[in-house]
Amino acid sequence: MNQLVYLVPLFPLIGFLINGLGRKSLSKSLIGVIGSGTILASFIVSLVLFFNVKNNGAVVVDYFNFINIDSLKISFAFQIDALSSLFLLIITGVGFLIHVYSTAYMQDEEPQHYGRYFAYLNLFVFSMLLLVMGANYVIMFIGWEGVGLCSYLLIGFWFKNDNYNYAAKKAFVMNRIGDLGFLLAVFWLIAKLGTANYADVFAHASSLTPFDVTAITLLLFVGAMGKSAQIPLYTWLPDAMAGPTPVSALIHAATMVTAGIYMIARSNVLYSMSAVTMNVVAIIGLVTALFSATIALKQNDIKKVLAYSTVSQLGYMFLGLGVGAYTGAVFHVMTHAFFKALLFLGAGSVIHAMHHEQDIRKMGGLKKHLPITHLTFLIGCIAISGIPPFSGFFSKDEILAAAFAKNPVYWGLGVAGAAMTAFYMFRLYATTFLGTFRGTHDQEHHLHESPSAMTIPLMVLALLSVVGGFVGVPEILGGHHELHGFLSSVLTTEVAHESSKNTEYVLMGISVAIAAIAIIFAINKFSKKPELQDAQGFGKVLENKWYVDELYDTFFVKTTLAKAKFLKDIIEKNVIDGAVNGVGKLVNYSSRQLRLIQSGQVGNYILFMVLAIVVVILLWVNDNHLYQYISKLF
Template sequence: MTGLVWTALALPLAGAAVLAVLGTRLPARGAGWLASLVMLVAFVCSAIATIMLASRPHEERAVVETAWTWLTAGSFQVGLELWFDELTAVMLLVVTGIGFLIHVYSIGYMRGDEQERRFFAYLNLFVFSMLLLVVSGDLVLLLAGWGLVGLSSYLLIGFWHQKPSAIKAAKKAFVMNAIGDVGLALGILLLFIELGTTAYTGVFAGAGSLDSWTATIAALLLLVGAVAKSAQLPLHTWLPDAMEGPTPVSALIHAATMVTAGVYLIARMNPLFHAAPYALETIVVIGVLGLLMAGAIALVQTDIKRIIAFSTMSQIAYMFVGVGLGAYWAGIFHLFTHAFFKALLFMGAGLVIHALHGEQDVRNMGGLRSVMPKTYFCMLIGALALVGIFPLSGGFSKDAILASALEVGTPLAWVAYIGGLAGALLTGIYTFRLMFLVFHRRMSPYAEAVAPTAVKHHGEGPSSMLWPVYILTLGAAVVGLLQVPGLTHVFFDWLEPIAPAGMVEPSAAQEWLTTLVAVSIGVAGIAIAGHLYLREFDATERMRLGRGRLVDHALEHRLYWDDLYAVAFERPAQWLAAVLRRDVDRPVAGWLPTDGLGTLTAFLGRSVSVIENGVVRSYALVIALGMAGLLLALLVRAG
C-alpha cells in the first residue's frame, strides 16, 4: 500500500524531470500526453491505495513509514516520512484525479504554444509539490512541499513571461506566499523548541501538553501560512492577479492544489488548534469576512476568470468556517466537491475564451448558449453546484458547514451561519450574472463576429478539452451524494478518526432545515441576477450597483487592499531604495573604481592561467608542491 503512495508521489517528479531534460526531443503533443499518462498512473495508484486503506480496521488506518533519514542534528531527525491516513487519501484523489483531467484539457488548450513542453514540465512539478505537501509525515518536509508549491505557482502564473502583467502577477503571488512561508516556518520552529520534534506523531502527542499561550502563538503562526496559501484575508490580493496565467493553471491552483493547502494544514494540525484558545475562533472570523468580501467584489468584476477567482476565495472561506467550527469533515467535504465544480467552471470559461480568440471581458460576450450549447449545459451544472442548488454537490457540502454552525450554537457560530447565508445570496447573484451575460441576452458585436465562425470550423473545442469537462460535470452533479443527511454518511465516517478531540456533526434535521433556507436564498440570488441582467440593456450601463456611489468604486478597486499595501509597504521600500542609491551607492562608486572587482577577477584569472600551459612537468610540479605543503601541515599539527 505505501509503495503505491510513494509511486504516486514519484511519478509527477519523474515526469517533470524527463520533460525538462528531454522535452525538446519530444513532439509537442507528445509532451502533453506523457505528462497526462504520468498523472493517470498516479491517480490509479492513489485509488488502489485508498481502497486498501479502507479495508483496514479504523485503528490501523494511520500508516507512517520513513523511507530514509536525510537530516540528523543531535536528537533531531528529519526523514522522508510518509503519513497515509483518511485525510491524505482524500487529498491524493483530488490532486491526482482532478490534476489528470486538467492535464488532458491542457493538451488542447496549449496546442500551438511554442513553450508547450515547458508548460507540462511545470504542471507535473506543481502536482508533485502538492503531493509532497499532503503525504508528508513531518512538518519540515511539509514546509519543503509548501515552498515548492509557491515556486511552481510562480513559474506557471508567469508562464507567458512576455506579458508584463503576467510577470507582475507572478512576483506578487510569490511575495505574498513568502510572507505565509515565514509564518509557517516560525510556527514549526516554535513547535520544535517546545516539543523537540517536528514529526506529526510527536507534535500530535505533545500538543495537549503545551501551555495555552505557546499553543496559541504556534497555531496562529501556522494560520499565517494557511491564510497566504489559501488566499484569505488579509493575504488574498495575489489570487485575482494569478489569472494572468493560462486557464488550466487557474483550474489547477483553484481546484486541486495551492489554495486548498491552507484548509488541509488546519485540518491536519487539528490537535494543535484544539489546544490553542481563540485560534479556531480566529479562523471562523477570517472565513466569514472573506466569504462576504469576495462575494461582494465578484459582483462588479468584468473578467470571466476573475469572477470565478473571487468565487474561489469565497468558497475557501466557507471551508475555513467549517474547520474553524471543528467540523473538519464538512470543510474537507466542501474542498472535495468544490474541486469538481470549480475545475468545471474554469475549464468551461477556457472553452469560451478559446472560441472568442482570447477575449475574457463578459461585456463582449452574450448569446453564446446558441452556438456553444454543450459548454453552456456543463457550466450551468457547475454554476448551480456553486450556488448550492439541491441536489447538486455544492449544496450538500456547503449546507453541512452551515448546519454545523447551528449545532455549535455559540454567538460566533450564529454569526457564521447568518454570514454564510448572506454569502449564498451573493453567490447566486454573481454566478448567474456571469451566466446571463455570457450565454443569454443578445450577442455583443464582437461575439457575433467571432464565435459562430470559430465554432463552425473548430467546434466548441477539441475532444481533449471537452471530455474532461463532461467528466467534471458528472462529478459536480453526483459526488455530493456521498453525504446525504439522514441517508449516507460516507465522508463523516471516513474522516472522523483524523480528529482525536472529536468533530462537530449536525443532526439530519439541522442539515435539511439549512438546505431549505440556503436553497431558497440561492434561488433568490439567481432571480435578482435575472432581473438585473436578463433584460435587454447595455451591459456597460448596468454593471455597477449604483452609478457614482462610493460602494461601486470601492468594490471595483477590491476594497483598496492593493492601494493599502502600496502605501504601507511598496512605496516606503521604493523610497528607501532610492535614498540608499543616492546617499550610499553613488558616493561609494565615486571613490572606488567601478570596474575594480572585474579588474581584480581578470588579473587573478591571468595569473592562474600561466600554469595552465599544457606541459605535464609543470602539472607534476604543482602536484608535488601541493602534497609537500599538506605533509608539512600535518607534521606541524602533529608536533
C-alpha cells in the same frame, strides 16, 4: 502496499524530467501523453492506496533521514491516511482531467513552450503530492514552497508580458510572507517538542502551554492565509489569473489554494486546543467569504469573477474549520475542486472559443454555439450556489449548520454570502451564455465548441459536481455521511454540532430558498439587460476591489521601496561609506595641513623644539614633587 507509496510522487517527477529535458526534441502529442499519462498512473496508484487505507488503515513510510542531527531528526517520510489519501485522489484525479484538457487548450503554443508547460504542471503535481503526503511539517513545507514556485512559474508562463511577471512575483512574495509564518510555527514546535512529525506532535500536544498552542496555530494560520488567499494576503490570487486557464483551474482553484485547509485539518488536534485561534480562523474566513463575494458582484472579467468566488469559497472552508467542522471543510474542498475546476475549465473553453477574450460584456448568447460548455457550466453554477442535490449543497450546508451551532450570526452572514455567490455566479452565467452575442462579427464567425479533449474533462467534472455530494449526505436526509466516517480517524477533534432535526430542516430550507431567489433574480436581470457600462457610485468601489491593491501598494510596496532607496542612496553612500571615506579624507587633509609646518626654516624647527621643551617642563612642573623642589629653589 507500502512499497507503492513512493510511486505516487515519482510519476509526475519523471514526467517533469522527461518533458523538461526533452521539450525541444519530443513531439507535442508525445509531451501531452507523457504529461497526462504520468498523472493517470499516479491516480491509479492513489486509488489503490485509498482503498488500502479504507480497509487497513493508515501507513507511514520512512525513506531516509532528511536531516539528522543529535537533537533534531527529520525524516523523509510519507504518511498515507484517510485525509492524505482523499487529497491524493482529488489532486491526481482532477489534475489528470486538467492535464488532458490542457493538451488541447495549449495546442497553439510552440512545442518548446508546450513541453515547458507540461513540465511545470507535472512539477506542480509532484510538489502538491509532497505537501499532502509528508509525514512531518518539514516535508509539508517542502511541498508548500514547491507549489508556490510552480504557481510562480505558471502565472508567468507567458513571460514576455511584464504584467504577468509582476502578477507572478506578487503571488510568490505574498506566499512567502505566509511561509515565514509557517516556518516560525515549525521552529516553535521543534523548540518545544523537539520534533515535527505529525504523530509525535499530536501525541505530545497536551504538554504544550496554551500560549504556545495559540502562537503555533496562529503562525500556521498565517501560512494558510498566504497559500489559501485569505484576508489580508488574498490579493495575489485574482492577479494570478494571468496564467493559462487550466493552471487557474488546477492550482488556483482545485488544489494549491486548498493547501491551507489541508494543513489546518491535518493539525486539527492543535487547533482544537486553542479557542482563540479557532475564533480567529472562523472570523477571517467569514470576513473573506463576504468581502470577496462583494467584489465578485461587479467584476467583468470571466476569470476574475471565478477567482474572487474561489477566495470566497475558501473563506467558507476556513469558517468550517474555525467552527470545528473539519469534515465539512474537507468535504467542501472536494466538492469545490470538482465544481470550481469545472467552472474554470468551462471559462477556458469560452475563452478558447472567443480567441482569448475574457470580458463578459463582449460575450452573450454563447448557449447555442457552445452547447456542452454551456450545460456543464450551468451545472457548475448550480453546484456552487448550493442547490440540492448538487454537490455544493451538501458541503456548504454542513459548514453552515456547524456555524449555526457555534453562533447564529456566523450562519446568517454565511447565508448572505451564499446568496451573493448564487447571484454573481448566475450574473456571470446569464451575461455569458444567455441573451444575444455582443462580440465582433469576426469572433461570432469563429465561435465553435471546443475539441473533445476539452469537453470530456468538462463532462466528467460535471458528473462529479452532480454526484460528488453523495458521499457526505447528512443523517437527517437519510444518508450515512460516509466521508465523516472515513475521515474520523484523522479528524479526531471534530466538534459534533447538535441541533434538532427541525432546526436543521429550517436552516436548509432558508439557505436553499435564498439561493434560489438570488438565482432567479440574477437570470431575470442579466439575461435581457446585462451590465455593459462601467459601474457608478458604490459599484465602482466594488469593481475596483475596494481599492485594496492601491492601499497595499501605497502602504507596503512604496514604503519598502522608498526605504530601500533611502538606505542605498543616503545611508550606504553617505553615512557608512562616508564614514569610511571620511576617515581617509581626514587623514589626507590633516597630513596636508601638517606638511606646512615643515617650512624648511631652521629657526621654525628650533622654535617648535623650544616650545616643546617648555611644554614638557610645564608638564613636569605639574608633578607635585618637582614643583615643590623648584619652589624651594626660589
